[in-house]
Amino acid sequence: MGNYFLDNEDIQFLFRFLNLREIAQLQEQDTPNGQADYVPVDIDDAVDNYWRVLELVGEIAADYIAPNAERIDREGNRLLEDGTVELHPLVRENLRRMKQADLMGFTLPRKYGGLNCPNIVYSMATEIVSRADASFMNFFGLQGIADTIYAFADDAIKDAVLPRFARGEVTGAMVLTEPDAGSDLQAVRLRAWQDHNGQWYLNGVKRFITNGCGEILLVLARSEPDIADGRGLSLFITERNERIRVRHLEEKLGIHGSPTCELVFEDAPAQLIGERQRGLITYVMALMNGARVSVAAQSLGIAEAAYRLARNYAHTRQQFGGPIEKLPPVAQMVVDMRVAIEAARALVYYTSRVCDLENNNQRLLEWKADLSAEEKQQRRQLARTLRRLNSMLTPMSKYYASEMACWVANTAIQVLGGSGYMRDYAAERYFRDARITTIYEGTSQLQIVAAVRAAVSGTLESFLAELESRRFDDDKLANLQKALIEAKPQVLEAISFTKRQSAGYLDLVGRQIVDAAIILICGHLLLAQAEKWDRKRFVAERFIRSQLPVYRMCCEQVLSGDNSPIVVYEEIAGPPLPVS
């Protein structure tokens, strides 16, 4: 009988540290409850509910999902001849457990049978589930699809579909990618056409669709054939039927429990979500932002699992007359894994919290009837600030946490040595599962493009100023903070240097600028945590002392002005290779 929430003191600490009362207050304000009999009586009750839900998720993750993970990874799902997918029996079993536990309507309002949990709690739950089985996150973690329907679809669609999500009867898929439209979704070609009665139909092929065999599909399609870019795309909802076939099930490096489908639409009837032409630019962007935070949380879970395996192994494996954790190179790997996880967790959970502030603010702005003109004004102002902040923090979180997960899973194999390379241990599975996180929901490179644009436009500077305003009574923490503050001008200098270079230079050194920015941000976040928990003092100090030199390196690389990957590409990469 394990519990992946109650055995994780860092998540529990953050639950208390991040002031969930404030979030609960917002989340419960004017929320549609319908006839639900499980409405909290007050804010403390709501926070207590969050805690209990995480306890439940922790128990299910440890006792039901984790024991199934290895077999699911080995055996995978099956494509049947009729173009449907047969999920592995243990995947179905996992889904049944989540359904029995009421966990499939995690963030939906109670009116539709959901739990109305905020994003921050959902991120914690996603991390916990991913620690048990990263691939199962793609069922549990796709609840953003229901959220998107809630946010943008009309009431008839919501009433028809959302209660089924909350009851766990259906799962969904975001059907965006096509063979020639991957990172560049503006190139989507799948055609949406309307008959004379106004009924929409979908025609075309989609590829690499996570859980494409799910029942409810949100499909990005070209409704305006004359408009070639993103403004010609609309978002549609359709339910799986015989005019939608799974043509191919991908064989992947990892997350074998999650079916990745190639879908063929042959005049499949569909309904429009929201307004025409806003499919990509409004709805999919919102959907992706939520999904990016989910992938960041998934990354944390994989890293946590890999770390725990490595930490135990380092303790029990005897070499040279003692446990290998006594050897400095091993100790360094173990400690830096843990520090990296806690730094990323600080960033991801902070971001989730900002998402809650933003989403709820937006909800109140749009739905609350008795908003005074003054409050409306304030909320509009707040919405702008939060949107800007989130447009930087969300891609940063996704980028940083996913890269961290790959590094931690890789390092875990190293700690286990030869055993880590064998299938006897889960280390190799964690590594394979981690590898997708820097790719799907937008590659690391795309996250950097988004984050660096926000960072150089003043958002970073104002956010850092806010973080720096904290005063520490403790000398050690104050000194570490001083080191971060004194380092800041270097990244600002690098940013202004970049602005004076050619247009491509920002994208070339985006990674270095974002890395430097994240080091400062995470340093401040860990220092704030260190005030409340002595153990975090060591974590914050290790992070800042080991990362400030990296920070300086990043800044120097930017300031070097070296743009050879652009200007002497062929000279270094050589001529195109003959196709064999």
Add this chain to the structure above:
Amino acid sequence: MPYDCIVCVKQVPDTANITAEAMNPDGTVNRAALPAIFNPEDLNALEAALEVRDRYGGTVTAISMGPPKAAEVLRECLYRGADRVILITDRRAAASDTLATSYILSQAIRTIGRFDIVFCGRQAIDGDTAQVGPQLAEKLGLPQITYMEELLAIDGDRIRLRRNNGHGWEIVESKLPILVTVIGTANVPRPCAAKRIMRFKRARAEAEIEAEVRRQMPNASEEEIQAEVARRRDELAARGLLIEQWDITRIGADPNRCGLAGSPTKVHRIQSIVFSKKGYTEIPPTEEGIRQLIRELVVDRILG
């Protein structure tokens, strides 16, 4: 056709996680040092009843006899899906052996009235007697099938199930109503449901309310305490959150057959056996390691 099930559940000390402090020097269990848990096979019994309801409809009522704290396992029954829960608590029932316990439970079940199946866990992990289920069946004059591993079907007033007798299995059929005891391999109990946790976490039995009031109002008069208990009880009842609580009078039990008075079991002697670990052998997970292990087991006559 719907069936009404009653499940008997017990709160027990978690004997699976025994540590040194968990045993008193005289060899008895130090209950204070052990966490109280839902008796594992009673969870299987509850799951069996819930599966009957899933398949055929009907109701699931859980009852537990014990101190006020036993209401904790009844709340868990609510979290997992029970329709109704009843706490049987009475100082006069304290220290009941299996005979007195089965008598009290039989009276409680008679008080409930109509039912089709009584499910019990095979045995509790504190006493390990496996007697209460069979005794209860005798007292209720019911047929009984013990060691149920799988419920095959219920058809009209006949039930067919597979029981595991430890050496193999047999398929048994009986008329309803019946008492069935369930073993741990019968099913994997479902998890608690989040919405039911949110709804029922405040459900309390009156005895719990009283203990809480006495803790919170140490200087209050008896009258004030009773008034406060009544107020909180009525408030919970109005919200459907009052756990029914019955004493032995309510179930028409003879006090002389309850508690110590009704318990002929005498503890003759307690022997304290301390297992001490004498080293260990590490078997490498290789073909050769496994062969070596089998050879040793054969030599020790553990494998024949």
